[in-house]
Amino acid sequence: MMREKVTTLLNEALAENPSLFLIDLDITGDNKIVVILDGDEGVKVEDCMAISRAIEHNLDREEEDFSLEVMSAGVSEPLTMPRQYNKNLDRNLKIKTTRGETIEGQLTHVAEGYITLEWKAREPKPVGKGKVTVKKKADLTYDEIVEAKVMVTFN
Known part of the structure; x- marks a missing residue:
């Protein structure tokens, strides 16, 4: 009642x-x-x-x-609804996926059913020694996201 x-x-x-x-x-x-x-x-x-x-x-x-x-909802609380992603566009997120991955990147796109994250990573050079910075991108469906949190930065 x-x-x-x-x-x-x-x-x-x-x-x-x-x-x-x-x-x-x-x-x-x-x-x-x-x-x-x-x-x-x-x-x-x-x-x-x-x-x-x-x-x-x-x-x-x-x-x-x-x-x-x-x-x-507190800033440290995970995003639980697709509607929350829109207001966090262009912010950095830390996402845990159903595959056991943890991805930290910038939320660059929000669409019906999925989001896009972009980030930079250091990887070994294809030829020779050393590492090179490469741009990475991942499209994740909401079903693939176990937890998503906004990474708060203080400037």
Whole structure:
């Protein structure tokens, strides 16, 4: 009952701001409601407050006591939805694949069903000693991605 009502209220609130989308909704047995959001242009504190109000003001604490947390997906959290890749275009990602590979590269393309990463690697010269820097590129379907995280750089 509680989950259905919260889900309905959350969907109504998200419909008012289509740039926001749900990453996770968790409701524990003791009615602790945790909502994790992301947005095409990021998530502001005001966005979290608006979603929180839309849920909290429409639930009756006399009927059922609850606690509510509404937050944005943290920068260290993995990307879990294809929609999140669009806002991270041109950023560096670290991706673990179903083949057991770990690839670090720049997200250069996001399409329906797959992404493209590009990076530079040092490889042995085809002839002679030493190494040469080569450009690498990989197209990965969302099914091939076990985990994808944005690599945060501080300049």
